[in-house]
Amino acid sequence: MREVAIVGAGMTRFGELWQSSLRDLFVEAADEALRAAGADHVDSIFVGNMSGGQFVGQEHLGPLMADHLGMAGVAATRVESACASGGVALRLGFIEVASGMSDLVLATGVEKMTDGADVTNVLASAADQENEVYHGITFPGLYAMIARAYMTENDLTEEDISWVAVKNHKHGAMNPKAQFQHEVTLEQVMNSTMVSDPLRLLHCSPVSDGAAAVLLCPLEQARKYTDRPVRIVGSGLATAPMALAHRPDPARLDAVARSAERAYGMAHVTPGDIQVAEVHDCFSIAEICCIEALGLLEREAAVKGAVTGCTALGGRIPVNTSGGLKAKGHPVGATGIAQTIEIFEQLRGEAGDRQVEGARLGLTQNMGGSGASSVVHIFEGV
Amino acid sequence: MPSPRYWREIPNRFRLEAARCTGCGTVAFPARTICPKCRGRELESVRLSRHGKVVTSTVVRVAPDEFMMEAPYAMAVIETPEGARLMTQVVDCDPDTVGPGMEVDLVFRLIRKEDHGGILCYGHKAVPVGG
Structure with missing residues (x-):
């Protein structure tokens, strides 16, 4: 296994963000992570999300988010493990880089909870x-x-x-x-x-909207993107x-x-x-x-x-x-x-x-x- | 809850049918095909006793829509003499009096109503013994 580093991060403010949609939140966080590292491409994206389907009626978040990041074509997958979806997305990104399958992976998480869904019932489905x-x-x-x-x-x-x-x-x-x-x-x-x-x-x-993203690469390539990688x-x-x-x-x-x-x-x-x-x-x-x-x-x-x-x-x-x-x-x-x-x-x-x-x-x-x-x-x- | 789904659950909801592993004796409720403890495949059907003891509990004061009219209500994890545990409401008492160790009987009751004029959904609730 290769050693893996985080070389960039981005996140929205968390809160009741009524002006932002599910995809807006994702793009803001993911783009910030890419810019922080000066990266203009990725090999793969993992989107941690508990329930786009129930919160805003939107599934199939891999291609949707890749598209809106201007990266239609890239490998992209939605990852679900209820409230642990983000952590599991990081783990899958880590494994993909460690294995040598990909060199540059965005591990992200996003949720839009304040668009009017019955939050108690949606969360109960976990x-x-x-x-x-x-x-x-x-x-x-x-x-x-x-x-x-x-x-x-x-x-x-x-x-x-x-x-x-x-x-x-x-x-x-x-x-x-x-x-x-x-x-x-x-x-x-x-x-x-x-x-x-x-x-x-x-x-x-609380009930919140927000997104967060980190960029992963092999530790040996990390200095291309940052002076202070975190392994x-x-x-x-x-x-x-x-x-x-x-x-x-x-x-x-x-x-x-x-x-x-x-x-x-x-x-x-x-x-x-x-x-x-x-x-x-x-x-x-x-x-x-x-x-x-x-x-x-x-x-x-x-x-x-x-x-x-x-x-x-x-x-x-x-x-x-x-x-x-x-x-x-x-x-x-x-x-x-x-x-x-x-x-x-x-x-x-x-x-x-x-x-x-x-x-x-x-x-x-x-x-x-x-x-x-x-x-x-x-x-x-x- | 669509009707076929409700119908599938009738053996455990109406009759408290569980499964006992013939290998290790674990009782799983609702019934399963693989023992959660030893992964044995030989399980026999067993009906739970209609009484038990509260393991842990709470009083739900902010309830889901379907249960809003009933709030505040007590909910508890009940352990039956067979060693099976199940989540139920505890009713016919002051919800604040429900707590770990309380002896309860399991009684057949209406649990909820399906949305949009659908079927009535039944199951078991707990009531304090002698309450």
């Missing part, structure tokens, strides 16, 4: 329709059940969960691409509307039973742990080596479960990570310096690539006020559904 959704469960409901199971087994309080949202909003306030560039107080989070007990509105990531040193993808009821322990995200093991193994690093991480906080409880499953902190420290500041900027292991899904926004198919861009910038020393000093090794974890799929990547500054 759960088990026949055994879960049929009976009236929602996504906040599934994560609420994960939270309650975790609380039953552990000393986890609603306040611990709320601190995760406070911390991520604090980070997001420093991110010019974030949907919510403002802080929230613990009181605001704890008093926000109950959505599905024990999860409140401010524990939930992908590990990639792991794993699955778990789709329905919460079919997992041995609803509080444990086995796909996250397995995907992490695979990525650490490939990178020959341990969780303790990671200096900055973007973790899938679609609901604040998920950040706590994922930090534990990734091995970044032991269970007790994971529960209190945001309370103690251990996972905040300046802490032992800063998590979601971008603001996470909570504050940066969560255009589902774009999220995995946006996480990648945050780590790309951190490892290049370009994260501005959010910079983790001296960060050399970073990690992204992107999850589909209620944890039925998870993809982890590990990156190293070169």
Whole structure:
């Protein structure tokens, strides 16, 4: 396998972007990534997208997006793994370059969620329709059940969960691409509307539009495009039973742990080596479960990570310096690539006020559904 | 939910038909052809008991359109004595009282109505024992 580097990145702002269509979002992000690297062609494009079909009635995104980028003719494929679609698009791009099949690949993600679709129902299609959704469960409901199971087994309080949202909003306030560039107080989070007990509105990531793109090439060619490439040193993808009821322990995200093991193994690093991480906080409880499953902190420290500041900027292991899904926004198919861009910038020393000093090794974890799929990547500054 | 799809699900929705692996004893609900634990292909049909215990739960306050009139309602993962687990609503009680460990019976109820004047969709809901 060849070594693979990221040499360019581009993303739209995340938010309710009513002036931009699905294809507009893609073109803005992809073109920015190409321009950043000074590349005028690609061999292949992967488009991470959860549900163009249900959100805006548009499938077949590979050729559509290649065409609008002025690259009709190039190989282009849409990739779907619910909210992990972006992370899986990166993995496929990585594999294609590593294998020698292609030299220059765009790994992208895009989602247009605010064009009037019934978002709750569309997102629910990432759960088990026949055994879960049929009976009236929602996504906040599934994560609420994960939270309650975790609380039953552990000393986890609603306040611990709320601190995760406070911390991520604090980070997001420093991110010019974030949907919510403002802080929230613990009181605001704890008093926000109950959505599905024990999860409140401010524990939930928002409905967002957005796109993100990174350009990949073999490390040995990277200097043609940038002085500061970032190497992908590990990639792991794993699955778990789709329905919460079919997992041995609803509080444990086995796909996250397995995907992490695979990525650490490939990178020959341990969780303790990671200096900055973007973790899938679609609901604040998920950040706590994922930090534990990734091995970044032991269970007790994971529960209190945001309370103690251990996972905040300046802490032992800063998590979601971008603001996470909570504050940066969560255009589902774009999220995995946006996480990648945050780590790309951190490892290049370009994260501005959010910079983790001296960060050399970073990690992204992107999850589909209620944890039925998870993809982890590990990156190293070169 | 188109009618053929609903019709296919009747064995598990109406009769709680599950499959027990003759190799490792795992009970899968709804029934499957391959054991999720040992990949065995020899599975026998078994009907779940109509009672169980709450493993984890929530109260859905922001509901999907079809369930809006019922909100807030409790939902739970229920484990039956056979070791099978299923997602159901928990009804006929104050939803705030539902939590892990609660003993429930599974009762046959209307679950939802198909869009645009379609069929009525039935299945099981849980009610607290002695509630």
